[in-house]
Amino acid sequence: MAARCMRPGAAVASPMRRRSAARPARSCAHWAVKDSLPADCRNGPLPRRPRDRRLFGGGMIMARILVTRPIEEARQTAQALMQLGHEPLIEPMLEIVFGGAPLPPERFDALIVTSGNALAALYERPEFHGLTATPLIAVGRRTGAVARAMGFEDVETFGRDVASLIAHVREAWREPHRALYLAGADRTGDLVGALGGLGHRIELAVVYTAHQAARFRPEIEAVLAQGGLDAVLHYSARTAEAFIACAGGAEAVARLPVRHLCLSRKVAEVISATGAAGVAFPARPEEDALLALI
Numbered sequence: 001m002a003a004r005c006m007r008p009g010a011a012v013a014s015p016m017r018r019r020s021a022a023r024p025a026r027s028c029a030h031w032a033v034k035d036s037l038p039a040d041c042r043n044g045p046l047p048r049r050p051r052d053r054r055l056f057g058g059g060m061i062m063a064r065i066l067v068t069r070p071i072e073e074a075r076q077t078a079q080a081l082m083q084l085g086h087e088p089l090i091e092p093m094l095e096i097v098f099g100g101a102p103l104p105p106e107r108f109d110a111l112i113v114t115s116g117n118a119l120a121a122l123y124e125r126p127e128f129h130g131l132t133a134t135p136l137i138a139v140g141r142r143t144g145a146v147a148r149a150m151g152f153e154d155v156e157t158f159g160r161d162v163a164s165l166i167a168h169v170r171e172a173w174r175e176p177h178r179a180l181y182l183a184g185a186d187r188t189g190d191l192v193g194a195l196g197g198l199g200h201r202i203e204l205a206v207v208y209t210a211h212q213a214a215r216f217r218p219e220i221e222a223v224l225a226q227g228g229l230d231a232v233l234h235y236s237a238r239t240a241e242a243f244i245a246c247a248g249g250a251e252a253v254a255r256l257p258v259r260h261l262c263l264s265r266k267v268a269e270v271i272s273a274t275g276a277a278g279v280a281f282p283a284r285p286e287e288d289a290l291l292a293l294i
Contacts, residue, residue, distance in 0.1 A: 062086050063230035063294055066220070066258075068093045068239050070210070072120065077233065080291060089229070091220045093242035094210040096120070103127045103180065103205050107134075110179040112191070112202070114139040114162055118182040119146055121207035137179075139165050141286070160285050162189040169195055176200055185209040186238070212242045224256060231259040231294060240270040250274035261293050 062085045067074045071092050078088040098121040111134050113119055122128050135154040138144040144157030158168040169177075178201045181191060185206050192202045216224070223229055224247070234240040240262070247253045254275035262268035264285040272279045282289035 064089065064223075064228060065294065066091055066223075066229050066232045068233060068243055069235040070094050070096045070117070072096075073116065073235075077287065077291075080287070084291065084294070086294065089220065089223065091213075091216060093213045093239035093246070094236075095213070096208055096210055098124050098208050100206045100208070103131075104203060108180045108203075109177040110134065111136040112165070112179050112181040113137070113143060113147065114165070114183060114187075114191070116143050116146055117184060117208050117210070119143065119150060122182055123150060125207070134180075137165060137168075162191050162194075166191065166194045169200070170198055173198070173200060179203070180205055182207050210238070212238065213246055216246045224258075227257050229256075229258045231261050232256075233290065234260060234262045234267050234271060236263070237267050237270050240267050244270070244274060261290060263287075263290055 064087045065081055067077050067081070067088055067090050069077065069092065071090070074090045074092055078090055081088040096117050100121075103125065111131060113122075113136060122131070132151045133153055135156070136147050136152045138147055138155060138157050139162060140160055141157055144155050147155045156168075158165050176199045179195070181202050181204050183191075183204060183206060185208070192204050195202045232243065234243065244250060244253050247256065250273070253271070254277075256276065259278040259280065260268075260271045260276055262271060262279065262281040265281055268279050268281040280293050282293060
């Protein structure tokens with residue numbers, strides 16, 4: 001079955017607190033929390049299934065949306081969805097677990113953060129308060145906003161991805177810098193190598209790992225089997241891959257009568273490769289744009 005065309009639309013998220021004790025990965029649906037998010041498939045008409053709309057928060061439910069991001073971000077997305085009048089269901093495809101070796105004790109010219117998960121992990125560490133005066137460079141507006149809310153005094157936000165950050169550093173850092181890069185165990189791109197090639201010394205500190213879900217909760221399996229969802233929100237290629245695995249593979253995903261709303265083209269390509277119809281992504285990879293697709 002050929003995949004439908006994909007068009008642009010997008011979204012952002014921020015972290016607060018997560019688990020810090022290492023534990024094995026849990027199944028795909030340990031969290032049944034409600035979310036509200038907007039998403040409208042711009043890829044070709046996916047027929048909306050007639051189903052009873054129930055009163056929810058004083059009004060009619062517009063859509064039932066499955067949120068697949070890690071639990072803390074998922075809860076925030078759920079709140080946004082409910083404010084928009086939607087009914088969210090939370091089924092994290094990744095579980096974020098804090099950990100890693102102690103951070104280097106020496107001073108750095110800057111901290112680099114490319115995800116809210118790294119900030120949340122740092123917040124749980126004893127070194128946190130000693131770093132808030134260090135200039136911080138963040139990828140994404142939401143990540144930068146979270147850093148400011150956490151008490152960082154000097155925060156710069158550049159672009160929406162690692163490539164944008166590298167481009168900024170190439171222009172802004174005229175002298176060699178020593179920076180601490182706070183990241184997860186699984187990363188895309190080689191930021192350390194790219195900035196090292198520009199003459200900077202970048203030390204990588206792995207402060208969290210992301211465990212992929214192995215299966216859906218029975219409740220979510222039942223909702224999917226009954227055609228009880230209007231859309232699924234996919235925030236990363238890795239969560240999209242986990243969703244496909246939990247659903248039973250590409251063919252099973254292609255048969256689902258739901259819209260797949262993806263944060264970026266890269267994420268959309270993972271879902272589209274299954275042959276699923278109704279795949280869409282926003283023009284900019286930010287959460288407000290993603291929710292506007294509903």
